[in-house]
Amino acid sequence: MIIQIERVKKAFKKKTALEDVTLTLKPGIFGLLGPNGAGKTTLMRILATIFRPDRGSITADGIDWTRDAHRVRTMLGYLPQDFGVFRNVTAREVLVYIGTLKGVARDQLKHQVNAVLDAVNLTTHADKKVGTFSGGMRRRLGIAQALLGDPKLIVIDEPTAGLDPEERVRFRLLLRRLAQEERVVILSTHIVGDVEAVCDQLAVIKKGKAHLFASPEELAKVADGQIWRWVGDIRDYALLEEKYRIVSSVSRGSTMEARILSDTQPSEAVEPVAPTLEEGYLAWVGE
Amino acid sequence: MNVFAALFRMEWRLFRRDLFLWLAQIFLLLYYTGAGWYYYRYPDGTFDAGGMFKLMSYWLSMGVVMIGLLAGVLSARREHVAHFDEIMSSLPGDALRPFAKLLAWATVVLIFFLSASVATLGLQWLENSSLLRYWSDTVSYLAVFWVLPQLSAGILGYVLGMLVTSNWIYPLILLVWLTLTPYNGWLEWFRLPHALTLWLNQGEIVYPVYISYEGLAVNAVDFWRHIFLLLLSLSLLAVSLLIRRLRDRTWKERIGLITYAVLFFVGMLALVVKVNPYPEGENVALLGGVDMRYYETMQQRSPLGSSYARLPSFSVQQVVLDVEHQGYRMTYTAELGIQTRGDVDWLEFTLYHGYTVQEAKIGEQSLPWEQEGDLLRIKWPGEKKEGSIVLRVEGSPGSGGVLKPQAIYLPSGFPWYPVPGKWRVAESIYTQPAFGYQIPSLFLNLELEEPTYFNISVSSPLKIYSNLSETGANAFRGTASGPTLLAGKLVEARVNGFRIVAPPDQINRVPAVLAPLQESIKRAGGRLGTSTYPIPSNIFVTPLYSAQGGLNFPFRVYHDELHLDEGIFRIYYGREGDYLAQSRDILPAFYWYNRYRESDGYAPFFLAAVYEQIYDKTSLSSYVDQPMPTTYQKAVQEILLLEREGKRDEAKEKLSAWYKSLTKAATGGLEQ
Structure with a gap:
């Protein structure tokens, strides 16, 4: 399935959230990066059929998001950033509920619920009230519900926020596994490491406009020739910080090692280095 | 159908597990039967079931309206408070959810109604009351004066819960409650017509519905007065679903909701035009006053x-x-x-x-x-x-x-x-x-x-x-x-x-x-x-x-x-x-x-x-x-x-x- 987003525009009153967004999403994991307020959540909600675009279209396999919203919902798994569940129902009850709404056949429902519970490591907590869950467990339940119904499209907003490192690794592996099954997984995140770890392609949204990158490496290349490594006395670092945009720094005793984002060579004491994805992203959004 | 059944089951489950709702109702029934029995069982062993009904049902009507309003607000806010609303908006059946909620609430009200009926008739049976022979009137009374106002109050509470997200909701509920009770005469301070206060009043109007001579006289007007509020509530529900939504409505949904709102509103207006909420024949004071003046002139x-x-x-x-x-x-x-x-x-x-x-x-x-x-x-x-x-x-x-x-x-x-x-x-x-x-x-x-x-x-x-x-x-x-x-x-x-x-x-x-x-x-x-x-x-x-x-x-x-x-x-x-x-x-x-x-x-x-x-x-x-x-x-x-x-x-x-x-x-x- 290939999702074609064509010149999508969405405004709320007079504020334009998305402007002519055109993207092609192929099977695999698609990362969506962008600063706060750039329009990521709006695009995610449009993909989740919560919002309808004011203009433009989204289509996949002949399905139009505006006209066939109901069909889209049956093939969609969505996990919003702000996810919670009623406190006085069990995890299993929630999953059975959502599975039924998604149209999972009754004879497969139990199997699917057990499978997604297992996938997110919640099997032993399946029959406990959600009110007793920790934040991480609730997040995992959110992921589990998004996986129900064997969705062709999974839209996930900040999935790893609140997960401990072990759970994060487990989730990345899960995503990878899902992507192998000809699905489109759209991952909106602030954590560039997640994108770097799992995404095949990505887009960066800035001020409502999206730019597609074929791979994380392509985004990293945006900062080619702009990242400089500086190593020096810790006392000189403060001056450096005032003059240049530091993208990362590490303290090593009395010396500091910093990476500078700059179009020109800041000084003789620096050396050019290959940019990371995060630096590419910063270079892009910093324009 | 499966989707609606699932929505209903979840909504019903949530109501079922709402401790406040059941405790409030149990308290109300205990108060009704307990206090009623205590005050209307006379030392000679007789029990004035009619007297008890007359006095207690008045408070009970007001009680069920308050429970309804609060339950409605809780129901409206449930998904939002749980941060579950966005997920629900992206799932099939989102448009059906209000109807499932409505049906689940109606089920709750039905259970309250059955409990109240059993409590009332049970007490009459235990006390060997002659009123028991008119059990169908008692049940009709409960249906009209408890079920309908509670159903409508639940819907109104839901509407308020959707439209008002701040804590102002609670004084507002109190105000709405006072508007729906027999104590709504204050509305006339704001030059609102007297007829409106009569229509909005979900309790008994000046005349008591229970008169031993007439029995539990639930007449058509009482029924229409409560249907008025139900239609108004349903109309407002459709309007609020149009106004407050997380998900953009499709044109089909918008037209549907507007149609519902208009239909219910027109039905309500038709009632207002056709029915006198306080028929002259019931208004003893009015009739007496008219005759008094007439014969004074004579x-x-x-x-x-x-x-x-x-x-x-x-x-x-x-x-x-x-x-x-x-x-x-x-x-x-x-x-x-x-x-x-x-x-x-x-x-x-x-x-x-x-x-x-x-x-x-x-x-x-x-x-x-x-x-x-x-x-x-x-x-x-x-x-x-x-x-x-x-x-x-x-x-x-x-x-x-x-x-x-x-x-x-x-x-x-x-x-x-x-x-x-x-x-x-x-x-x-x-x-x-x-x-x-x-x-x-x-x-x-x-x-x-x-x-x-x-x-x-x-x-x-x-x-x-x-x-x-x-x-x-x-x-x-x-x-x-x-x-x-x-x-x-x-x-x-x-x-x-x-x-x-x-x-x-x-x-x-x-x-x-x-x-x-x-x-x-x-x-x-x-x-x-x-x-x-x-x-x-x-x-x-x-x-x-x-x-x-x-x-x-x-x-x-x-x-x-x-x-x-x-x-x-x-x-x-x-x-x-x-x-x-x-x-x-x-x-x-x-x-x-x-x-x-x-x-x-x-x-x-x-x-x-x-x-x-x-x-x-x-x-x-x-x-x-x-x-x-x-x-x-x-x-x-x-x-x-x-x-x-x-x-x-x-x-x-x-x-x-x-x-x-x-x-x-x-x-x-x-x-x-």
């Missing part, structure tokens, strides 16, 4: 003491009435067998002005007629000496009787049918009670001087009782001074030669009041030096309190009927015999209003007051020097002065003489 035109009354110049041999009861109205054809005396041009009848003659005929010949106030004049074909005239009449008895879908009280002394002759129908007494006594009955006794043969059939869904012999279903005939028609939640019993018709919870208490009553009547007659009266054989417990303009007037007596006010059995529970045997009640009923008398209304009460001072040792001395209607001042002061000076025998003789002179002067200028 009295100004024709003052008491002037020659108004006129005996008929004809006699009526028989009266055949074919009555059709139509809720708050009635129509009937009256066939009157007339025999004239001498030359007669116009036949004069007295017919309460609430009734209008539609047609008058003799055989196939139409007769001209005139109606002016309570006077009906029919042109008599001069060449005839006798014949049957047929009148088609339509109307209602105003405050002179009771005519409702659920009850009828048309007393024989009230001209609800054409009474031969020209009579004053009522006196208007518009001053404060004298000597602490109640004001007298407004309506005079217009029983026929000569008993006449009546043949009456009534078409009504109600079982009718009458002083006439029953010859079939709601058919009566016999010779009497007038026909009384009664209907309501009544039963009949024969005890010691008396025929008693009364509400089931009062019928066993009527015989006990008869002995002290008879004793008191006999004693009073002897003291007044007039013939005494036996208690008539027909004893009817009637809504005198809410008809006949009598405030707390406990009974009326007719030739073959004694009408006891049903309120006495509730208000003076256990003491009704003593209350009724009081001279102040006996004298006006048996020795004044037992026949047609005109006075300024004070006469029987001054009479009773002086009587009590002399015989029952009340304290009237302080009133002796106070101004009073001049007609009586001289006589009253003379008698009281004699009594004060210890000349008791002289005072008693004077009282008897005064009574006789009073009654003689009170015939409206006619010979006694």
Whole structure:
């Protein structure tokens, strides 16, 4: 399935959230990066059929998001950033509920619920009230519900926020596994490491406009020739910080090692280095 | 269908696990049954289920509305508070969710309804209440006064919960609650129409729905009043779903919601246009006030003491009435067998002005007629000496009787049918009670001087009782001074030669009041030096309190009927015999209003007051020097002065003489 987003525009009153967004999403994991307020959540909600675009279209396999919203919902798994569940129902009850709404056949429902519970490591907590869950467990339940119904499209907003490192690794592996099954997984995140770890392609949204990158490496290349490594006395670092945009720094005793984002060579004491994805992203959004 | 079932199951599960909801309802039911039982189970072991219902149901209605509003708010906020709303908006069936919520809420309300029904009927059964025989009325009452307001309040709460997301919701709920209760008169401070407050009121309006005479009278208007709020709530629900949404609605959804909103709103408006939320027939105060003013005006035109009354110049041999009861109205054809005396041009009848003659005929010949106030004049074909005239009449008895879908009280002394002759129908007494006594009955006794043969059939869904012999279903005939028609939640019993018709919870208490009553009547007659009266054989417990303009007037007596006010059995529970045997009640009923008398209304009460001072040792001395209607001042002061000076025998003789002179002067200028 290939999702074609064509010149999508969405405004709320007079504020334009998305402007002519055109993207092609192929099977695999698609990362969506962008600063706060750039329009990521709006695009995610449009993909989740919560919002309808004011203009433009989204289509996949002949399905139009505006006209066939109901069909889209049956093939969609969505996990919003702000996810919670009623406190006085069990995890299993929630999953059975959502599975039924998604149209999972009754004879497969139990199997699917057990499978997604297992996938997110919640099997032993399946029959406990959600009110007793920790934040991480609730997040995992959110992921589990998004996986129900064997969705062709999974839209996930900040999935790893609140997960401990072990759970994060487990989730990345899960995503990878899902992507192998000809699905489109759209991952909106602030954590560039997640994108770097799992995404095949990505887009960066800035001020409502999206730019597609074929791979994380392509985004990293945006900062080619702009990242400089500086190593020096810790006392000189403060001056450096005032003059240049530091993208990362590490303290090593009395010396500091910093990476500078700059179009020109800041000084003789620096050396050019290959940019990371995060630096590419910063270079892009910093324009 | 699966999607809707899943949505319903989840919504129902959430309601089911809502501890607040069930605890509140359990508390309400415990309060209702517990407090009701405690206060209405009397030391003699009897249980006034009707009284309990009347008082407690009022609070219960208000309680269920509050629970409904709060439950609605919680339901509306549930997804948002749980951060589950965004997920739900992205799932199939989001558009159906409000309907599933509605159905789940209706299920909750249904369970409350069943619990309340079981609690109410169970208590009545345990206490062996006679009200149990009208269990279907109890269930109807609960359905209309508990289920519908709670259902609507739940929807309104949901609407408020969606529209108001701040904590202002709680004062707002209080305000809405006050708007939906009988205490919503404050809305009129803001110049909102009175009718609106009536429509919004989900409790009982001024008149109590439970009157022992009528039983649990849930009529169509009560039902429509609650449907009004349901339609309004559903309309607002559709509007709020349009306004407040996380998900963009499709055009189809928008059109659907607008259609729902408009349809429900139009339905509500149609109700407002078509239905009177407080039918005149229920509004005792309004009817009484209208009649009071009417007869005040009449009295100004024709003052008491002037020659108004006129005996008929004809006699009526028989009266055949074919009555059709139509809720708050009635129509009937009256066939009157007339025999004239001498030359007669116009036949004069007295017919309460609430009734209008539609047609008058003799055989196939139409007769001209005139109606002016309570006077009906029919042109008599001069060449005839006798014949049957047929009148088609339509109307209602105003405050002179009771005519409702659920009850009828048309007393024989009230001209609800054409009474031969020209009579004053009522006196208007518009001053404060004298000597602490109640004001007298407004309506005079217009029983026929000569008993006449009546043949009456009534078409009504109600079982009718009458002083006439029953010859079939709601058919009566016999010779009497007038026909009384009664209907309501009544039963009949024969005890010691008396025929008693009364509400089931009062019928066993009527015989006990008869002995002290008879004793008191006999004693009073002897003291007044007039013939005494036996208690008539027909004893009817009637809504005198809410008809006949009598405030707390406990009974009326007719030739073959004694009408006891049903309120006495509730208000003076256990003491009704003593209350009724009081001279102040006996004298006006048996020795004044037992026949047609005109006075300024004070006469029987001054009479009773002086009587009590002399015989029952009340304290009237302080009133002796106070101004009073001049007609009586001289006589009253003379008698009281004699009594004060210890000349008791002289005072008693004077009282008897005064009574006789009073009654003689009170015939409206006619010979006694």
